[in-house]
Amino acid sequence: MARNRFTRKLNQLRDDVTDMGAITLQSVEDALAALETSNTALAERVIANDNRIDTLDRKIESQCIKLLALEQPMAKDLRVIATSFKMITDLERIGDWTVDISEEVVTMGKPIHIPVSASKFNELVADVKAMVADSIEAYAQGDVQQARSFEARDDRIDYLYKDIVNNMVNALAQGKCSTETVSDVTSLLYIIRYLERIADHAVNIGNRVCYMEEGERAFLK
C-alpha cells in the first residue's frame, strides 16, 4: 500500500478523536454521577477537566488542517478528515454541557428533589449516556447501522424531555413545589435541556459517521 506515512497519520487522527470521545464520555458519566449523588467534588473535577477536552479540540483541529493542507486527501480519506474536523466541535460542545450540568450540581450543593416521575428522568439520563457512548463507538468502528439508529433514539429523548418539562411546569403552576424545591426545579429544567442538547450532538456525530462511510450528507441538528 502506498502513502504509508499518510495512512499512519490518518489512523492517528482517528485514534485521537476516539480518545477525545472517551474523555468526553467520562465527563458525561461523571457529571451525571455527581448529579445523582450530589457529589460536588466530582462536579468540580468535571469542570476542571474540561480544559483537557478543549486542548484536544485545538490539537486535533491543527492535525486536520495540516493533513488538508499538506496531503490533499481525496475520497474516504477526505471524508475521515472532514468528519473528524466537525465532530470534535460536537465533542467539545458536549464537554461544555457537562460543565454546565456540573455547575448546577455545585450551585445546588445538596441532594435535589425531583418533583416528577423519577423513572422518566432516569431513562433520559441513561439514554443520553448510551447515545454518547454509542456515537463515539460508531465513529471508531465506522458503524453506519449504529449511527443510523440515533435519529429514532433521539425522538424518544425529545419525547422524554418535553414530558418532564411539562410535568415540572405543571407542578410549579399547581403550587406543588415548596419554596425550597422551586430552585431545584429551575436547575433541573436547565439540566434536562443540557441533556437534550447533548443527545442532539450525538445525533450529529451519527450523521457525520454516515457521511464518513458512505459519502452522503445528512441533515444536522
Place this chain on the structure above:
Amino acid sequence: MSGEIEISIKNLNLWFGNFQALKNINIEIQKNAVTALIGPSGCGKSTFIKTLDRMNDLVDNVKFTGEVIYKGRNILDSDTDVVELRKEIGMVFQKPNPFPKSIFDNVAYGPRVHGIRDKKTLHEIAERSLKGAAIWDEVKDRLNESALRLSGGQQQRLCIARLLAVEPDVLLMDEPASALDPIATSKIEDLLHELKKDYTIVIVTHNMQQAARVSSHTAFFWLGEIVEYASTIDLFERPRNKRTEDYVTGKFG
C-alpha cells in the same frame, strides 16, 4: 449527466497491433465544460484523447472500432477530412511547441493555412486569439519577436492562442501544465475557466488536484477502460468504485 453533449463516444475499442489500448469506451463529453481524464501511466487516457482528433492515425498498425459522434457524424469514418477535423478539434501538448517563427506568425499560421491572406484580418484574429489565451498584454509590444524567446508558460499560452486562431469548438489538452512552474500552471488553470465559456475542453492530467480544480466532470481510466465517470466532486469526494477510491487516495498508481 445534464447539459448539452459535444462528443458522444460509443463502444470505442482501439488496438496498436495486437495490443488493445482502449476497451469498450462509452462516454459523453459535455459542451462548454472541462472534462478531466485521470489514471496511471499507460492507462489509455492519452490514446483516448488522440482518438478524438484522429492523431492516432499517425501510428502504424492502429485499428479501431466503435463510434465517436461529433456534429452528427462518426469522425472515425474513413472519409473524415482530418485536416478539417483538427481545425474544429485542436490539441495542446505537454511540452509547448511553438514554431520557430515570430509570435505573430505562430498565431497567423493556422488562418493562413486556411486561406486568409488579408493583413488586417490576420491582425484582428491574432489579437483576439492572444487575448483569448490571456497572453496579449504580455506580448502585444513584441509580436515580431521569436516565440522561442517566451517563457515556458507563455509559450504554452501562445500554443493555445494558435489553436484559438482557427476557431475550434473543442480543445484537447494532454498534460498542458505538467512542464510548467506553479505560477504558469495557475495561469493556464485560470485560462481554462475562461475558455470553457466558449469551448469544450478535454484535459489529460496526472495531477489529481489539477483535475479537481479545473474540471466539472472526471473520467478515471485504468488498463484501457473507463472505470468511473462522474461529476468531479463526486469522483473525488465519494467515488463509487473501489479502484477509483484506491487510485485517488494514492493507494496505487
